[in-house]
Amino acid sequence: MKNKRPRSRGFRPAKPKVYKVTETEELLPFLLKVVGKSRNSVKSILARGQVSIDGRVSTQFNDKLKPGQEVTIRTDMVTEAAPLQGITIMYEDDTIIVIEKASGLLSIASDNEKANTAYRQLSDYVKAQHSDNKIFVVHRLDRDTSGVMVFARSEKIKQRMQESWKxxxxxxxxxxxxxxxxxxxxxxxxxxxxxxxxxxxxxxxxxxxxxxxxxxxxxxxxxxxxxxxxxxxxxxxxxxxxxxxxxxxxxxxxxxxxxxxxxxxxxxxxxxxxxxxxxxxxxxxxxxxxxxxxxxxxxx
CATH class of the missing domain: 3.30.2350.10 (Pseudouridine synthase)
Incomplete structure (x- = not known):
């Protein structure tokens, strides 16, 4: 079933979120307050061009804000994800993603490796389609085992697949x-x-x-x-x-x-x-x- 890869439309669409500026401050601390995510996450939102000030897209964390302005955060944007390393997507839809994993790539994080894993890469991949998207591991392969592996795109689907895995x-x-x-x-x-x-x-x-x-x-x-x-x-x-x-x-x-x-x-x-x-x-x-x-x- 290689090459059958329908484009995901972003399975959790959301309306842009609009916030009123009430005091003079820079964009980054303002976003940290209203978004409630980590500093790195907020910087990623900025880098992807998902933030605008009075309709003007801003990627600068030190942009000056004035009272009365509106800051809009779009979470429905499809952006380009980083290239996948050690992963080939065999199939995807709004429910599951099936990959071919290379030998040497961890399925999920370990004490010694947290960044370059199949889970982390696919998480970034689906978040580039929609910032609220998530990925869930249905089953694992050992780090040095290569081959076919399945991920679910919701907790409910993950549980359903694990219950029927036997x-x-x-x-x-x-x-x-x-x-x-x-x-x-x-x-x-x-x-x-x-x-x-x-x-x-x-x-x-x-x-x-x-x-x-x-x-x-x-x-x-x-x-x-x-x-x-x-x-x-x-x-x-x-x-x-x-x-x-x-x-x-x-x-x-x-x-x-x-x-x-x-x-x-x-x-x-x-x-x-x-x-x-x-x-x-x-x-x-x-x-x-x-x-x-x-x-x-x-x-x-």
């Missing part, structure tokens, strides 16, 4: 794993637990932890690497990475779970297919992302 018709990944996988297909079942250092592992005992079920099918391979398609029956943290390590074939580049080859510059796991019903109209949606060339070249 019944998603298709969630398929491709992984390049180390070694020659002898079985052409199989199912891995275990109960996952987490260590104090946040590493997942399969318990030796049944029902000791969260049940995780992974299905795999070999696509191609050689003595060094195997390319396989993986589908999830459950969606546990690091599930695929743990299960591939469990069968003796860790994902290439995954040092955390036992990969030995040091030539890989990324974790070789990619969310390739996602098939679900539209949360509003029920129409079937299916998204397929290309297999990274690195995966196919190493497994020939």
């Amino acid at each position: 019944t998603t018709k298709e969630r398929a990944y491709v992984a390049l794993v180390e070694g020659d996988v002898s079985k052409s297909e199989g199912t891995i079942t275990s109960w996952l637990k987490e260590t104090s250092t946040h590493k997942m592992y399969s318990s030796k005992y049944e029902n000791d932890g969260l049940k995780a079920v992974t299905h795999y099918q070999v696509l191609q391979g050689n003595k060094d690497f195997t390319l396989m398609e993986i589908s999830l029956e459950t969606g546990r943290k690091n599930q695929i990475r743990v299960h591939m390590s469990d069968i003796g074939h860790p994902i290439a580049g995954d040092k955390k779970y036992g990969a030995q080859d040091r030539s890989m510059k990324r974790l070789c796991l990619h969310a390739r297919k996602l098939n679900f019903e539209h949360p509003v109209n029920g129409m079937p949606l299916r998204f397929v992302s290309d297999i990274p060339k690195l995966f196919t070249s190493k497994s020939r």
Whole structure:
């Protein structure tokens, strides 16, 4: 469904807000009082040309205001957002946005990285369409996992999609794993637990932890690497990475779970297919992302 990208019209239109000036002061402190947002947010509103004084657009924070003037703030303007980095939009409408995320890009903020995340970039993107717009994470991909990811454009849609996520018709990944996988297909079942250092592992005992079920099918391979398609029956943290390590074939580049080859510059796991019903109209949606060339070249 690539390239099907209808232009969003700004799904929360609002009338311009008009404020009367009652005393002599500069524009920035006036805006800070009436808008009630942070200094950076107010400066962004100014930079986007959304503020006018008596009908004249102003982008200068130190413009002088006089009693009797009117300051207008437009929140219905469509402005140009900063270029997206590590993100390709596959589909968007007024309800959802589906992206292809690059390896190395965080889904959401962490303690060490708050600015350059998929969430932050898409938040800026929708706010450029309308300053009141918001974005909500439906599901996450690990930082080093690439592929298809879905965001909702309202809290209600996010909750609706998360409630139905377990019944998603298709969630398929491709992984390049180390070694020659002898079985052409199989199912891995275990109960996952987490260590104090946040590493997942399969318990030796049944029902000791969260049940995780992974299905795999070999696509191609050689003595060094195997390319396989993986589908999830459950969606546990690091599930695929743990299960591939469990069968003796860790994902290439995954040092955390036992990969030995040091030539890989990324974790070789990619969310390739996602098939679900539209949360509003029920129409079937299916998204397929290309297999990274690195995966196919190493497994020939």
